[in-house]
Amino acid sequence: MDQITAPLAYDFFVRALVAAVLAGLVCAVVGSYVVLKGLAFIGDAISHAAFPGIVAALLLKGSFYLGAGIAAVATALAIGWVSRHSRLRVDTAIGVVFAGTFALGVFLFSSIRSFVPEPLSYFFGNILAIGPDDLVGLLVLGGVVLALVAVFWKELLYATFDPLGAAASGLPVARLEYLVLALVALTIVVSVQAVGIILVVAMLVTPAATAQLVSVRYTRLMATAVIVGIGSAVGGLYASYWLDVASGATIVLIQTGLFLTALLVGRGGPLGTRRARAQMGRAG
Amino acid sequence: MTASHHLHHDAAGDVAPRVHEADAAHARAHADVWAQDVSVGYDGDPVLEHVSLAVEAGTLLAVVGPNGAGKSTLLKVMAGLLRPWSGRIEVLGGPPGREARRVAYVPQAEAVDWAFPVTVRDVVTMGRYPALGALRQPGPTDRRAVSAALEQVKMSEHGATQIGSLSGGQRRRVFLARALASEASLFLLDEPVTGIDAATQEDLMDILEAQTKQGKTVVATTHDLACAASRFQRVLAINRTVIADGPSSLVLDPDVLSRAYGGHLLVLAGRTVLLDDAHHHDEPPRGERHYHDDRQRP
Numbered sequence: 001m002d003q004i005t006a007p008l009a010y011d012f013f014v015r016a017l018v019a020a021v022l023a024g025l026v027c028a029v030v031g032s033y034v035v036l037k038g039l040a041f042i043g044d045a046i047s048h049a050a051f052p053g054i055v056a057a058l059l060l061k062g063s064f065y066l067g068a069g070i071a072a073v074a075t076a077l078a079i080g081w082v083s084r085h086s087r088l089r090v091d092t093a094i095g096v097v098f099a100g101t102f103a104l105g106v107f108l109f110s111s112i113r114s115f116v117p118e119p120l121s122y123f124f125g126n127i128l129a130i131g132p133d134d135l136v137g138l139l140v141l142g143g144v145v146l147a148l149v150a151v152f153w154k155e156l157l158y159a160t161f162d163p164l165g166a167a168a169s170g171l172p173v174a175r176l177e178y179l180v181l182a183l184v185a186l187t188i189v190v191s192v193q194a195v196g197i198i199l200v201v202a203m204l205v206t207p208a209a210t211a212q213l214v215s216v217r218y219t220r221l222m223a224t225a226v227i228v229g230i231g232s233a234v235g236g237l238y239a240s241y242w243l244d245v246a247s248g249a250t251i252v253l254i255q256t257g258l259f260l261t262a263l264l265v266g267r268g269g270p271l272g273t274r275r276a277r278a279q280m281g282r283a284g
Numbered sequence: 285m286t287a288s289h290h291l292h293h294d295a296a297g298d299v300a301p302r303v304h305e306a307d308a309a310h311a312r313a314h315a316d317v318w319a320q321d322v323s324v325g326y327d328g329d330p331v332l333e334h335v336s337l338a339v340e341a342g343t344l345l346a347v348v349g350p351n352g353a354g355k356s357t358l359l360k361v362m363a364g365l366l367r368p369w370s371g372r373i374e375v376l377g378g379p380p381g382r383e384a385r386r387v388a389y390v391p392q393a394e395a396v397d398w399a400f401p402v403t404v405r406d407v408v409t410m411g412r413y414p415a416l417g418a419l420r421q422p423g424p425t426d427r428r429a430v431s432a433a434l435e436q437v438k439m440s441e442h443g444a445t446q447i448g449s450l451s452g453g454q455r456r457r458v459f460l461a462r463a464l465a466s467e468a469s470l471f472l473l474d475e476p477v478t479g480i481d482a483a484t485q486e487d488l489m490d491i492l493e494a495q496t497k498q499g500k501t502v503v504a505t506t507h508d509l510a511c512a513a514s515r516f517q518r519v520l521a522i523n524r525t526v527i528a529d530g531p532s533s534l535v536l537d538p539d540v541l542s543r544a545y546g547g548h549l550l551v552l553a554g555r556t557v558l559l560d561d562a563h564h565h566d567e568p569p570r571g572e573r574h575y576h577d578d579r580q581r582p
Binding site: 036038087151152154155157158160161162164165166167168169170171212215216217218220221 | 327360363364365381384385387388389390391395396397400401402403406407410411413414416418419421446462466468472572573
């Protein structure tokens with residue numbers, strides 16, 4: 001029991017715990033759309049695009065979240081625009097944006113002369129370094145994301161499932177698609193300090209993908225993703241504390257382990273029950 | 285009989301009398317769908333050129349033509365999903381999309397992700413979403429409308445089933461139920477009777493016929509010429525432009541068909557055999573995902 005409660009004596013640990021729960025929750029909810037719409041690669045590109053924003057914030061002594069947020073949302077909307085208006089294939093456009101924005105971040109970072117911050121904490125996250133002000137910002141941002149999902153719940157579901165039918169019956173499908181991309185960008189900003197630029201896509205994709213393996217209904221999918229997301233974030237934080245290893249990587253490893261377990265024993269998995277397999281064979 | 289019920293041989297040789305100006309204005313005023321000289325395509329490649337038509341309220345119209353003729357494209361223009369490059373089109377008295385809540389569009393089966401975690405009831409309930417507006421959740425009225433639509437397509441027992449475990453015919457029933465639940469005035473159906481058993485086809489056509497008797501308008505693309513001939517009141521034969529337009533008995537004669545279908549048609553002692561009538565759908569346009577579900581039950 002001490003193992004659980006002892007770290008709670010430290011404020012930094014409590015803040016990290018709140019941030020982990022929030023990131024796990026928001027990533028799971030938005031990640032459900034990412035998985036259903038096949039946006040994993042876009043998520044990866046947006047997270048890397050946050051880097052130049054973070055470095056610009058460092059250079060201009062501005063807010064970390066503002067810099068990351070502007071860069072991520074701008075990239076998300078740009079990818080959305082290119083996929084609608086350019087003759088390029090979307091994955092080609094993403095490949096260009098992905099590397100280009102990250103290179104811009106590295107370029108700017110290497111130009112910093114006055115002081116040299118630790119780049120690894122941006123790449124891999126440092127959840128224990130989240131300050132009280134950071135936490136308020138994260139809670140507000142996470143709240144905005146969850147509120148938008150709640151407000152546009154029906155519309156997002158219809159537009160994700162059948163964009164043609166939804167658009168024909170009058171739903172603003174193009175705007176809803178931009179909204180999903182913006183939500184992905186904001187979610188990445190909420191989670192980037194916890195797990196870092198490189199691993200944040202796992203927070204977004206893995207819990208929802210795990211849930212997809214075991215659920216036949218979107219509400220169940222999202223609920224399962226939330227449980228997996230929060231559980232692995234909290235579990236990973238404690239495990240990293242006990243073992244004194246990197247928290248972001250530990251969280252992601254736990255998620256990956258849960259995903260592999262679901263793959264093996266979930267619907268259709270080689271170790272799943274026969275009934276579940278039969279159901280999967282039909283349900284596809 | 286109004287202008288649109290005459291047989292127009294637009295592509296070659298004016299067999300029928302041309303529509304007079306006054307007739308055209310009359311047709312436009314009474315049409316649920318009215319198009320004049322519409323051309324449209326994807327990425328600079330034209331798919332349809334110079335399409336003119338008028339579909340009156342209460343019409344049961346089949347759009348036929350070979351693969352790549354532009355049937356789905358025409359439906360998408362009517363649904364407001366594609367903007368014409370040139371020409372004019374009005375749907376329910378305004379530009380496409382203005383009366384979107386009175387339009388129900390059903391995509392072809394390949395454009396639907398059948399593995400998506402939704403149940404039959406979820407899908408039919410979506411038909412109610414546009415009229416509800418943001419923030420309002422479906423209430424008792426919506427649930428009744430959904431139940432009634434499921435009843436009509438004989439899918440009441442399957443409400444809780446995930447859509448991927450349905451047969452091809454059941455899948456078409458569910459999407460028709462969604463259109464019925466939306467209480468639309470105009471049904472735009474892409475291949476609603478493709479790849480389904482005869483009993484389902486009869487059921488679905490009975491429902492559509494009943495809808496048109498209530499004044500609703502149905503425009504459906506189809507590969508199935510037998511169904512078009514026997515169940516639809518009017519047929520529009522297209523192949524990149526309008527080849528023929530009129531009562532099904534007149535349009536579906538071997539002469540017209542051979543022009544619509546080019547060389548892919550065999551006429552044997554007055555009986556027409558279509559050679560390329562596979563269920564191959566058109567290549568999906570850029571930005572549209574198609575799903576090929578090999579695990580679908582027969």
